[in-house]
Amino acid sequence: MSGTFIITPDSGTVTSGSVENNTALGVYGSFVLATIFSSSTGVPPPFPRILQGRNTITPNTGTDILRLGFSLTGNVIALDGNAAISFAGLPAGFNITSAKIACYFDNSASDATNHFDLTFDPSIISSDLGLTNQSFQYPSNEIPNPLLFFTQGCGFHVDNTTIGHQTSRWISKWAVSGTYSILTSSWTLPVTSNVVMGQKFTINGASGLSLVSRIHVQALVGTTLHDNVVYAQDFISQTDTQIVFWFPAFNNPNSGTVTLLADMNANNATQTPPQNGVLIGTVSIIFNDSSGLYVLTTGQAFDNVYNPNNRAAAATPVNILDPTVEFGFIP
């Protein structure tokens, strides 16, 4: 499944840099995002403009970048022309496959040159752009996962080459748009409820499971993405039709439901960026807290863990998770 998205922040947070928006010089601080996000290209209110040292900026110092963080909880992203929803409301398996920032630039005041750039995360920045309608495409092979994309925000960078020039830009029609895909699998989960950490967990499928390199057990709690990863090399078993692994300890999400996603083809000792987020399904878990301080006990044939239901109670013995050896090929 794939489609298009557009992000139009409703109350984007200025995460770096600051701007002035008032017609009268010397009044600073209040920033009207509506100006940037408006669709008007008519005669502007005279700016926002980057504020660095009041009417002057120091080029390329890093503080001349205005970054707009995206609210994770506000309705800022619209899929396929539908009403905007929040990041938390995005369907599981959502992957951004392309993205570009578009905006309309104009000058006002003394610096008539065109020294401004568009930037995604701080390392992804355009060259100097001209006036009127401009856009900057995210390099196609480097798009981060959606959470990073959101939290790192986007922005613009005033790259004024002349110290002392007023940097008076009128910016409007700001939006981030692109395409997305939702990768889903036809794999099945025999058990989807009351899963506890340390439980043997199985994924079945007709094919394709041998390509899974990691499984993410995720939940978004507030604005924090809890992500626990199980590596293929630590699976109990993996064939093309079945994966069995120990379900990891998991920070309790409020909902009690976690999402399972698979990374594909990230193994082979390469650190190759995985193909993110093939949705496997959701599972409700029972939160157990056996965390704490332990000591290895020579000669003890079981693990004695803090009682997950009552940590003050006596420790609970549990089996050591399947001691296993498999030999290589023996002729």
Next chain:
Amino acid sequence: MSPVRDHQGVVIPGFNGLWKRGNDDTCPIDHFSNCVNIDFVGEASFRTRPGIGISQSVSGPVSNIRRIYNYPTQTANTILLLAIDSSGNGNIYHIVNSTTVYGPILTVAGMTDFAFVPYAGRAYISPFTDYTNGALTFQSGMSGQNLQVYAGDGTAAQQAAGSALSGTITPANGAAGHTDAGLKVFAFVSQTKFGYNAPPGGNASFTTSAGSSVSFTGVPTGASNVVKRLLVATKTIQNFNGDLNGYQFFFVPNAVINDNTTTTLSNISFYDADLLSDASHLINNYTAIPAGSTLGMYHNRLVLACTNANISLILVSAPGEPEAIDQIAGIIVVPLDGNPITNAQEMRDILYAFKRSQTVSYSDNDGYPSSWPLVPVDPSVGTCPHGIATVLDSGKASVDSLLIATYRGIEQFNGKYPIPQQILTWKIDNYWKNLDRNGYGKIQLINNPIERKLYCTLPSRLLLVGDYQNGLDYKNIRWCPWNFSQGVNAVAIQNTDDVIIGSDIGF
């Protein structure tokens, strides 16, 4: 005799652990293509790994543990640990024994890890956390946080170093005594219970008389951890320019207020020739030392690296004064390459500084740290914040060689890195290189030379165990991952060779 006619049995001469290198067909006959939760016995046998038992016998054992360290105090070998509470606060506890827990001795919102070094029974603690630069995750000292010092007695940790006394003292001629007549500048240096001498404060000029001692009133008191205040003075100034801070100060012999309440000091006699102990180095000291992600010791100096404001900065204290760090002369800048310093470690009289894929060294030339010469060691190999093995319960690395977790694997470093074929994890090269580099901050490595085992926590929150009873080299070490129903984040050794494991509730 084989039960199958004409079939010759295959003798497996030993069990040499996991082999994850190349595909499974390359696995030698005496290795395992897959293994988990086994322990090696003697030279050629294996069995189920030992179980774990709870380490705390208290009604409210600490949960959700992210980091543990050995904390050798003057009377016991104890544990410092970081636990995360439900509000996201990082809380540091001092585990004295199975029934005694102090703390939290320090709580910092958002702290997910901390650096630690013991010194004279005290614990120096530096909060740090993860930051991102693009798709890369790295660790640096927390913004707005400072180095803390903990006395080891259950009292809350306090900010290390401290400010100069504020206010102005009032000098006057005292009883009959002696000084070299003439104008001098006087001030007081506050000393904390941790031995830190703050910059001089309360400065005032006064012209002394030859036949009189000097007395002082209005001596300011200091912060709650100040235990004494010491008089400092310049030698006689011939042409005073009015600058109360610009002259060289010396400690005045036998001129000490041994408390933090008395505001007078009377009848101090001294000659300029008695002023031998220089106090001017205190003027440039940090009054609050920014937190870093690395703490260590070198030549009895505290070493702190990778602050939030400067990821390539190493701060080095004065010898024997871990909180006295000169803001000018005590700074080393590792060549900038956009990567943070990840570790700093002394070995054979050399200070090695590591980035994630670079190693450089500095050697003490008896001058200021800023003058120590840089020698590049390796531009392609480095480590992570907890990637240098500590030995037994010392909390320190080996003296003669280091075991280091690098992007290449776990390797022995003795001033140079081994060739790739001799990396200790050579047999499990695929296993190691599959680990997510953004998770290397979770790696913690310890060495138990009595059992002859390495223990390494992994980004996957398993414990990788290397048994070197057959030899500490790439051929003879035997590897096996151990997993537990709860994730493992930290490991340490206590009471000589008790292996302590810290686990959390997941991320």
